[in-house]
Ligand SMILES: Nc1ncnc2c1ncn2[C@@H]1O[C@H](COP(=O)(O)OP(=O)(O)OP(=O)(O)O)[C@@H](O)[C@H]1O
C-alpha cells in the first residue's frame with residue numbers, strides 16, 4: 001500500500017510556548033518499501049509516525065493510503081513502540097491475540113494467527129509464559145508478532161530495537177528482513193542507528209530539527225540479505241552519517257550549556273544519539 005504525506009505540519013501549543021515540530025512534510029512511500037527515518041532527537045520522528053498511525057492529528061496537511069485520505073487509527077496501519085507495551089498480566093499468546101480480540105476476530109481464527117506469527121518470530125515454545133519471564137529481545141518479538149497479526153499493509157516501528165543489546169538487535173534485524181520479504185509490507189522504521197538504517201532500508205530519509213523537515217534521502221540499492229560487514233554498506237553509512245552529523249550538532253549546540261563544546265568523535269558515541277558503533 002503506498003503512503004503519501006502531503007503538507008503535514010504540527011504545532012504543539014502549551015501554556016508557555018508554541019512549537020512548530022513538523023514544518024510542511026511532503027514525501028511518498030511506495031507499496032512494499034522499507035523506509036528508515038533518521039534525525040536528531042526532537043526533530044519530530046515519533047510525532048510524524050503518530051500522525052501516520054492516526055494517533056495524533058496534524059495541524060495542517062493530509063495522509064493518503066493508496067489515494068484514500070486517512071485521519072484516524074485503522075487496521076491498515078499497525079504500530080510498534082520502543083518499549084514493547086505488552087500486558088504483564090497476560091500470557092504471551094493472549095498478548096499476541098489482544099489486537100485481534102479488540103478488532104473482533106473470532107476465537108479460533110485468533111489462535112491460529114497468533115501461533116502463525118509466534119512461529120515467525122520463533123517464540124511458539126513461550127506461548128504460555130508471562131511477559132516478566134521473558135528477556136527484552138523476546139518481549140520485542142512478542143510485540144512484533146502482535147503487530148503482524150493485524151495483517152496491516154503498513155507497519156510503523158518507532159525505535160523498536162533501541163533498548164536491546166547489540167547481539168539481540170542484530171538477530172532481530174535479520175528476522176525483520178525475512179519477515180518483510182515474506183509479508184511485503186510497507187515499513188516505516190525510526191532509528192538513531194545509521195548502520196541499522198542502511199542495513200534495513202530501501203530508502204533512508206534524514207530529518208532536520210527545529211522545525212522538523214526532510215533534509216535528505218538515500219536510496220540503498222545493496223543486495224539482500226545484507227550484513228554489517230559489507231564494505232559497500234560501510235561506505236553508505238559514512239555518507240549518511242555526514243548528512244546527519246551536521247543536524248545532530250546543531251541540536252546539541254542549542255540544547256547544551258554554552259560552555260559545552262563538540263569534540264570530534266564525541267558526538268558519535270552520545271548514548272542518546274546512537275549513530276552506530278565504531279564509526
Ligand atoms: N504532546 C506534546 N506536547 C508538546 N510538545 C510535544 C508533544 N509531543 C512532542 N512534543 C515536542 O515535539 C518535538 C518532537 O518530539 P518527537 O518525540 O516527535 O521527537 P523525536 O524525533 O521522536 O525524538 P527522539 O529521537 O528523542 O525520540 C519535541 O520538541 C517535543 O518536545
Ligand SMILES: [Mg+2]
Pocket residue numbers: 045046047158
Ligand atoms: Mg521519538
